[in-house]
Amino acid sequence: MPDEPEDTEAGRDLPDEVLRELCAHLDELEAQSSTEVRVATELLIDTGRRPDEINTLPFNCLEQDPDGSDVLVYDNHKAYRLGRRLPIGAETAAVIRRQQQRVRERFPTTAPARLRLLPRPKSNPEGTKPLVDVSGHHRAWVKSLPDILVPVVAADADTRVTRLVPFDKKRIFPYAYRHCYAQRHADAGVPVDVLKELMDHRLVSTTMGYYRVGDERRREAVDRVTALQFDRHGDRVWRTAKSLLDSEHVRRAIGEVAVPYGVCREPTNVAAGGHACPLRFRCLGCEHFSTDVSYLPDLQAHLADLLRSRERLMSAFEADDWARTQAMPSEEEIRRIRRLIERVQTDLDDLTPEDRAQIEQAVTVVRRSRTVMLGMPRVRQPLPDVRPARTPT
Numbered sequence: 591m592p593d594e595p596e597d598t599e600a601g602r603d604l605p606d607e608v609l610r611e612l613c614a615h616l617d618e619l620e621a622q623s624s625t626e627v628r629v630a631t632e633l634l635i636d637t638g639r640r641p642d643e644i645n646t647l648p649f650n651c652l653e654q655d656p657d658g659s660d661v662l663v664y665d666n667h668k669a670y671r672l673g674r675r676l677p678i679g680a681e682t683a684a685v686i687r688r689q690q691q692r693v694r695e696r697f698p699t700t701a702p703a704r705l706r707l708l709p710r711p712k713s714n715p716e717g718t719k720p721l722v723d724v725s726g727h728h729r730a731w732v733k734s735l736p737d738i739l740v741p742v743v744a745a746d747a748d749t750r751v752t753r754l755v756p757f758d759k760k761r762i763f764p765y766a767y768r769h770c771y772a773q774r775h776a777d778a779g780v781p782v783d784v785l786k787e788l789m790d791h792r793l794v795s796t797t798m799g800y801y802r803v804g805d806e807r808r809r810e811a812v813d814r815v816t817a818l819q820f821d822r823h824g825d826r827v828w829r830t831a832k833s834l835l836d837s838e839h840v841r842r843a844i845g846e847v848a849v850p851y852g853v854c855r856e857p858t859n860v861a862a863g864g865h866a867c868p869l870r871f872r873c874l875g876c877e878h879f880s881t882d883v884s885y886l887p888d889l890q891a892h893l894a895d896l897l898r899s900r901e902r903l904m905s906a907f908e909a910d911d912w913a914r915t916q917a918m919p920s921e922e923e924i925r926r927i928r929r930l931i932e933r934v935q936t937d938l939d940d941l942t943p944e945d946r947a948q949i950e951q952a953v954t955v956v957r958r959s960r961t962v963m964l965g966m967p968r969v970r971q972p973l974p975d976v977r978p979a980r981t982p983t
């Protein structure tokens with residue numbers, strides 16, 4: 591019997607702001623339905639498994655790899671592959687452990703091998719029957735939530751008019767969390783063969799769909815943040831074109847290298863992959879440096895770092911004078927970075943709330959895939975919302 595077709599719906603994930611809002615309202619879902627439905631929804635979000643794979647989890651679905659890290663053991667009913675092992679984070683494992691505790695207390699006489707992790711709340715005296723379907727409760731919960739506004743660019747991309755519109759709640763259903771899981775891992779740079787395993791796809795072409803969607807979004811996001819680009823003096827680099835041409839995207843990929851709070855276009859340094867800076871990374875004083883709005887958090891962190899270093903060096907830090915003098919951040923450097931931050935912030939403040947929301951969304955997409963080369967091993971940015979934050983049950 592041939593396998594059923596795999597998921598081919600890349601692009602049906604939920605925007606970050608929608609997922610964050612849903613996670614912030616999980617308490618209401620629990621109050622309207624049951625703890626089991628809430629836990630099922632949390633596990634759908636965290637693990638990206640299909641709804642029936644979560645509903646039918648056995649009580650003993652949590653195991654450890656030899657190195658002690660947690661693994662969810664589940665059955666992929668769709669492809670008839672049983673006992674699949676999915677690595678999960680400590681917080682997700684804690685959700686499962688708390689649920690196991692509740693089930694144990696509720697059904698103390700049933701053998702664990704017969705119990706379900708998410709027992710049906712009614713007509714289930716021994717806890718051996720699984721949840722049937724969470725979609726009804728889920729739909730009612732989503733319907734009861736206030737509108738979630740998301741920025742949308744008007745069809746005429748040249749004018750780039752952005753509006754905040756309510757997200758279509760019909761797109762929020764339990765299976766969408768599987769697409770969210772796949773997309774956030776693809777966007778975070780998880781290698782395609784690893785994501786194929788995580789999704790338990792048979793064909794790599796199925797998994798590749800999520801990377802194509804990610805590339806298109808990243809391209810749009812780069813266009814948007816490039817519109818708010820600055821040179822080292824904090825002067826806006828105005829662009830006449832509204833979006834980058836194909837050739838510009840390619841040139842940006844090969845003609846620049848990322849530095850901690852912007853990009854470097856110095857040819858020798860670019861050719862050396864960021865290992866040959868003649869100025870020892872004093873980028874704020876270098877004409878080959880530029881930055882954009884997506885680096886604002888890095889600029890602010892760098893300013894805080896410079897101020898901290900100056901404080902420490904001015905206190906009783908043991909060092910020779912020449913070393914102290916060279917390590918001391920200069921007043922000019924601090925003044926420059928302050929001015930750059932002010933300019934970027936002023937331009938952001940000038941945007942309409944809709945445009946600002948659009949830029950913030952673009953910044954999230956761009957930052958998620960960014961790596962920095964500084965003559966050192968690659969440093970990946972923290973991965974935002976790989977597990978969206980929420981209050982524990």
Ligand code: SF4
Nearest residue numbers: 854856867873876879
């Ligand atoms: S100082 Fe920065 S921008 Fe200038 S060459 Fe060195 S790395 Fe590139």
